[in-house]
Structure formats: C-alpha cells, structure tokens
Amino acid sequence: MPAVHESVLDAIGGTPLFRLARLGAGLAAPVYAKAEFLSIGGSVKDRAALSMVLAAEREGLLAPGGTIVEATSGNTGIGLAIVGRQRGYRVIAGVADRAAPEKSDILRAYGAEVVLAPTAVPLEDPAHLFNVVRRLAEETPGAWLADQYDNQANPDAHVRTTGPEIWEQTGGRVTHFVAGVGTGGTITGTGGHLKAVSGGAVTVIGADPESSVYGGGDGSPYYVESIGHFIHPDTVEDRWPQAYRKDVADAFERIPDRESLMTARRLAREEGILAGPSSGTAVAAALRVARRLGPEDLVVVLLPDSGRSYLSKAHSDAWMRQWGFLEEDLPEDGLPAQG
Ligand code: PMP
DSSP states (O other): OOOOOSSGGGGSSOOOEEEOTTTTTTOSSOEEEEEGGGSTTSBTHHHHHHHHHHHHHHTTSSOTTOEEEEEESSHHHHHHHHHHHHTTOEEEEEEETTSOHHHHHHHHHTTOEEEEEOSSSOTTSTTSHHHHHHHHHHHSTTEEEOOTTTOTHHHHHIIIIIHHHHHHHTTTOOOEEEEEOSSSHHIIIIIHHHHHHTTTOOEEEEEEETTOTTTTOOOOOOSOOSSSOOOOTTOSOOOOOTTOOTTSOSEEEEEOHHHHHHHHHHIIIIISOOBOHHHHHHHHHHHHHHTTOOTTOOEEEEEOBBGGGGTTTTTOHHHHHHTTOOOTTSOTTSOOSOO
16 A cells, blocks of 8 residues: 655655666666666655755745755756745745756746756856855845755755665666766765665666766766756866765766667657656666676666656657757667667
C-alpha cells in the first residue's frame, strides 16, 4: 500500500530504483535508475531545497514573513517554492533565460515569482542571473539567498537521504554510482556517502556534457541544461561551487549532446521512463561504464528530473530537427553509430 502523508514535505525523496532492462540488454552488469522525477516536486532538487530551508531556519537566516531568493535552472526553485510556500515564505526564483519555459510555468503555478535573466554573459556583467538575484536578495527586507552552489546543506541532503536510500535499496551491492554535476550536491553527497559506507568500494562516475569543464572539456557551450559548467569567453575569473568536492568522482564520462538527448528519448520509448536531458547524459554514461563491468557489479544511475519539463525541447521532434540532432540517416535505435 502506498504511504499516507500528513504533508507533501514527507513525499520528498524516498524514490524507487528501476532496472533498465531494455537499454541495458546484453550487459553483464545490471543498471538501476533512481527515479527522482517521482519526488513530489518532480526532481532531485526537492531534497536540497528542503535541507537548505530547514538549515536556514535553524541558523536564524530565515524567519516568518521572510523571502526566499535563488538563481535556479528551475528545479531548485520548484523545490524551494513547494517547501517555502508550505512554510509561509515568499519565493522569488531567478531563472536562466535559456532554461525550458515549462519550468518557469511550473514555478509560477506553485506561487513563486519568476525573474528571467541571462547566464550567457560574463559573470562580471550586472545583467548576469547571479548578480540579479544577489541584488534582489540585498534589496528585499527579510530575504535569504539559498545559494545552492555554495550551501553545504545541499550536499548534506544527499548524505542524509539519497546515499542511504541507494545503499539500502541495493542491500549494499551497489559497486558504481553515476550522476551528473550541476552544483555538485548530488554527486558529492550521494557519492561521498556510498564511498564511506562501502569502505571505498563504490566507484563514482561523473556524467558530463562533452565540452563542460568538470570532465575536462574546454568550457564551450552545450545544449543539455542544468549540468556541467561552461565558461563565457569574456569571463576573467571562474570558480567551482563549494557544494562540489572534486575528489569524490573517480572518473568522468564525457557525453556529446546528441547522445544525451537520444538516450533520454530512448528511455521514454523503450523503458517507459519520461526523463529530462540530464538523465539522458547520466544513462548514456552508465551504459558506457556497464559495458566494461561484469555480473558481480551493480550500477546505479540517478535520473534528476522528468521529461515533462522538456516537451518543447528534447522530447520535441521539431526542436531536435531544428538543432540538427534528429537526422533521417540515424540507425533505428536513434543512436549515432559511435557513442
Ligand atoms: N539535472 C537537473 C535537471 C538539475 O536540475 C540539476 C540541478 N541543477 C542537476 C541535474 C544537477 O544536480 P546537482 O546540482 O545536485 O549537481
């Protein structure tokens, strides 16, 4: 029987694992997907949002009548909107103008105020999303900037919940954990916990867009949103988030946009799992890893959000064709010949 909850906040996390039987067909090592789109707000970021709000309340940074402000590609804002509105706060979400429009619509539906700003300008530019939200937080009385990139309560959420869930769900048999890196909270907290409980036996693999700097790319732009890190050519100084601990990932798989997008589409068609493009990146990486493993191994890959937020992008044939990702000469399975 499904649980009866007294609050939607109790339906954050606690997500199931699904065996990827079709995409993983023929592989010796089983691949299980952690379905974060089944969290109440539809993404892995619900966990970080709840953790950051509770920590801010404990530390006296957020009090009744207060306002939560955050720069977000959407999902963290959605988590903050659900948690924040439930606990009586005003929520202002600064959203990158390149993010899928569905996410802004969802934010407004949950009662958040949305401010659109660019991220494809130098960090020094006052118009940059990060500077816009910083100003909003300074100018709004009682405002608290969640600051997911540098907030320790973000990775901590995964040390407390995502990591232990995966360990318990696999009966301690997980040998490889694969996840994308946005703020780094997921991979640092979950991967760090799995390494700690297994005595270092779990290998952690970052799934990164091919040109992202996390995996060693040149920082040039890519299409998959919410993961990786690209550098605007005019940016003088760049730094990595404090939510990300560089030593947790043992290796990176660098995935081209088309492989990510096609894998997200295959997940829907072949596994019945409608997930976002960053899930495509993660699963593409997990399949590459699993090809090198044996039957004694067990791969867990984290799917951050739902494909419902990308019906106008990755899951739209017209959008895919517009950007040259769908070509008529592709093989039947939709994947380019060379992964
Ligand atoms: N995928 C999606 C769709 C996301 O919204 C995020 C959060 N930016 C991530 C992956 C990366 O998660 P994290 O910030 O924990 O690294």
